[in-house]
């Protein structure tokens with residue numbers, strides 16, 4: 001595969017936190033990143049939303065509607081598709097991803113939601129050096145954790161998003177230099193009033209995806225979370 005893609009899926013990063021994404025937003029203004037407002041699927045819960053991102057189906061179709069119901073995703077999904085076409089899928093993510101997709105390739109999983117985001121990105125770089133993945137999922141939880149502990153309107157939450165912005169920007173430069181690959185940055189859901197998310201409100205549903213196509217053609221814009229699978233497949237040149 002010639003078109004490598006890293007997806008940084010920031011857990012719980014709401015669209016309204018975008019002012020804290022100083023470097024990514026500057027890159028969008030400079031024309032170095034594309035930017036798409038996207039609606040998260042409902043319920044705005046992590047496990048159902050992960051399943052929607054990779055399967056391209058809403059929870060009513062893929063059937064996973066609760067974080068407590070962590071069955072393996074039965075539907076076809078983009079990570080399995082890449083492996084079936086001879087690609088390598090690397091994953092550095094919260095352990096729920098292992099429940100969702102099983103072992104699809106080299107992976108490093110963490111159990112604690114307050115695992116430092118720096119560790120997650122370090123592991124991702126090590127994994128790239130060791131395994132040279134075609135598709136790399138990096139899934140940090142620090143922003144979601146700050147939202148649950150302190151609330152989406154707290155300074156702590158925006159500080160976590162700001163720290164994430166710096167980590168992503170550093171990784172982006174490293175990834176381009178080492179692989180010539182593309183980058184997608186997005187979220188599973190936002191953060192609602194209070195310290196929770198699961199509902200249908202705009203604070204929970206409105207998220208933003210950024211994309212560095214690295215010289216390749218821009219895809220048809222995603223509107224809903226179920227469109228992300230198609231964007232990944234288009235960018236990586238995967239037919240179905």
Ligand SMILES: [Zn+2]
Nearest residue numbers: 011012046188
């Ligand atoms: Zn989540």
